[in-house]
Amino acid sequence: MVPSNLGEEMSTELALPPEWEDDERMNFLFSDFKENRDVSTTDWDSKMDFWTSLILKICRSRGTVCVHLQELNKIFQRKGIMPLGLATVIQCMARCGKIQRESEFATNVDCGWVSWGVGLLLVKPLKWTFSTLLGSSVVTLKELFVVIELVKEKAAELLGVYRSSPVANHSLLSFQELRTLSSHVCVDESTLCMALLQLQREKQVTVSLHGGEKIVKFSQPGQNHVSPVSDVDLGIYQLQRSEGLLEERVEALGLEAEKYKEEARVLLREGKKSQALRCLRSRKRVEKKADHLYAQLENVKGILDKIANSQTDKLVIQVYQAGVSALRLSLKDVTVERAESLVDQIQELCDTQDEVNQILAGGALNSTDADTDGLEDELRFLLENSSLDEPSTLPEVPSHPLSPVRESGSLCDDLLSALPSVPQNHFNITGDELDKARSCITLADTGLQQKYRTSPVKRAEPAQ
Numbered sequence: 001m002v003p004s005n006l007g008e009e010m011s012t013e014l015a016l017p018p019e020w021e022d023d024e025r026m027n028f029l030f031s032d033f034k035e036n037r038d039v040s041t042t043d044w045d046s047k048m049d050f051w052t053s054l055i056l057k058i059c060r061s062r063g064t065v066c067v068h069l070q071e072l073n074k075i076f077q078r079k080g081i082m083p084l085g086l087a088t089v090i091q092c093m094a095r096c097g098k099i100q101r102e103s104e105f106a107t108n109v110d111c112g113w114v115s116w117g118v119g120l121l122l123v124k125p126l127k128w129t130f131s132t133l134l135g136s137s138v139v140t141l142k143e144l145f146v147v148i149e150l151v152k153e154k155a156a157e158l159l160g161v162y163r164s165s166p167v168a169n170h171s172l173l174s175f176q177e178l179r180t181l182s183s184h185v186c187v188d189e190s191t192l193c194m195a196l197l198q199l200q201r202e203k204q205v206t207v208s209l210h211g212g213e214k215i216v217k218f219s220q221p222g223q224n225h226v227s228p229v230s231d232v233d234l235g236i237y238q239l240q241r242s243e244g245l246l247e248e249r250v251e252a253l254g255l256e257a258e259k260y261k262e263e264a265r266v267l268l269r270e271g272k273k274s275q276a277l278r279c280l281r282s283r284k285r286v287e288k289k290a291d292h293l294y295a296q297l298e299n300v301k302g303i304l305d306k307i308a309n310s311q312t313d314k315l316v317i318q319v320y321q322a323g324v325s326a327l328r329l330s331l332k333d334v335t336v337e338r339a340e341s342l343v344d345q346i347q348e349l350c351d352t353q354d355e356v357n358q359i360l361a362g363g364a365l366n367s368t369d370a371d372t373d374g375l376e377d378e379l380r381f382l383l384e385n386s387s388l389d390e391p392s393t394l395p396e397v398p399s400h401p402l403s404p405v406r407e408s409g410s411l412c413d414d415l416l417s418a419l420p421s422v423p424q425n426h427f428n429i430t431g432d433e434l435d436k437a438r439s440c441i442t443l444a445d446t447g448l449q450q451k452y453r454t455s456p457v458k459r460a461e462p463a464q
Contacts, residue, residue, distance in 0.1 A: 019050070030083045032084040032088070033048075051085070052089060052093060055067065056098075059147050059150055060150060060153075063185075064187060064191055065151040066102065066190060069087060069141050069142075090139050091139060099146060100145065101144070102143075105146045106197060154185065154198070155195045155196075155202065157195075158182055159204060163218075165181055170237075170240055171220075172217050172240075175213075175214035178216050203225035203226060206226050206228060208229050210229075217229050217233065239300055239304055239307075243300045247297060253286050254290055257287050263279045264283065
């Protein structure tokens with residue numbers, strides 16, 4: 001039953017829209033819908049959008065995925081007045097696919113799951129079965145509807161919680177273990193069941209009954225869909241359950257042994273030696289039993305490790321088989337004889353190409369030599385004719401070794417040192433004769449040598 005003050009509680013917990021305090025606006029929103037939408041399309045759509053978004057907001061804040069009309073009437077009660085058009089809102093949301101009857105939601109799952117879901121998950125199977133068969137569109141007060149958007153969100157959260165939990169390596173989980181694991185995601189068992197139905201629809205979960213116990217199997221990372229529960233899965237599940245029970249039993253025996261030890265210490269202080277000895281004997285007996293169970297626990301863990309290793313080996317073998325198949329297909333038309341034939345053909349073609357290159361290179365060399373000889377003869381002829389036609393204005397090529405280049409600063413000094421000494425007596429020579437003698441002085445090469453030509457200048461005799 002929904003409490004009478006649920007509407008007031010929800011009003012205080014939720015941030016209701018601003019229109020909630022506007023009496024005129026809320027009177028319009030609380031009124032019933034017109035029978036014909038075409039009368040006032042704008043008013044109809046605005047009222048429908050308001051209640052649709054508010055219903056989704058309420059369900060998401062509460063963490064539920066199912067809702068019924070009676071609950072909504074109490075939640076949205078305002079000043080003692082309940083909305084009159086919520087039944088129309090639910091019908092419209094159902095036609096648009098935003099919500100779905102619980103019965104229709106369950107019947108869309110595989111047949112194997114329907115038989116389990118009807119008997120174990122859904123709250124009132126007989127009631128929704130008859131309403132589904134009759135195909136009634138009338139919304140009753142307590143008929144449950146599943147909000148599709150929210151149930152998909154819960155299903156994704158549930159799958160994420162499992163894969164990030166320490167039991168993610170367990171292929172099977174009991175329903176109670178899953179209920180405890182997802183308590184912070186699914187607020188009640190009904191929400192968990194709807195999320196499991198959605199995961200079953202997405203082929204990420206399968207649920208089965210074994211020994212009167214509901215067992216859930218999730219798809220593993222990398223799998224597109226979950227595989228059916230096999231005998232191997234059941235065997236591993238039994239071993240894991242045995243491991244858990246043995247660990248709990250060993251821990252309990254350890255605590256019991258410590259308890260006997262403390263009692264023996266207290267009795268010994270009180271001087272009750274005989275009673276202390278009995279406590280110590282009980283402690284030894286409990287420790288012996290704990291050691292025996294611990295050995296069994298180690299055996300179970302060893303078996304589980306071997307199973308895990310065998311599964312890994314199986315995956316490796318599957319990969320090897322896939323690789324062998326792919327290699328066989330790629331080498332289908334490849335043989336050793338064919339490879340040798342191709343290598344021989346390539347070698348023959350390479351030899352032929354080398355011979356052709358040698359022949360072409362030899363012919364080009366001979367023609368080049370012939371052309372070079374002709375060009376040298378023509379060049380020699382041109383040089384001879386040019387030397388005959390035009391007089392050479394260039395100086396003669398020196399035949400003696402060139403003297404080393406000297407610095408420009410010592411040029412004048414060399415020139416002065418090469419001149420003869422100035423005579424101390426007077427010469428009987430005219431100015432014209434002196435100019436003629438000076439013109440005969442020349443500089444030869446870079447060595448600043450003086451060349452004197454024969455001149456009729458007479459050496460003057462010294463005065464008597």
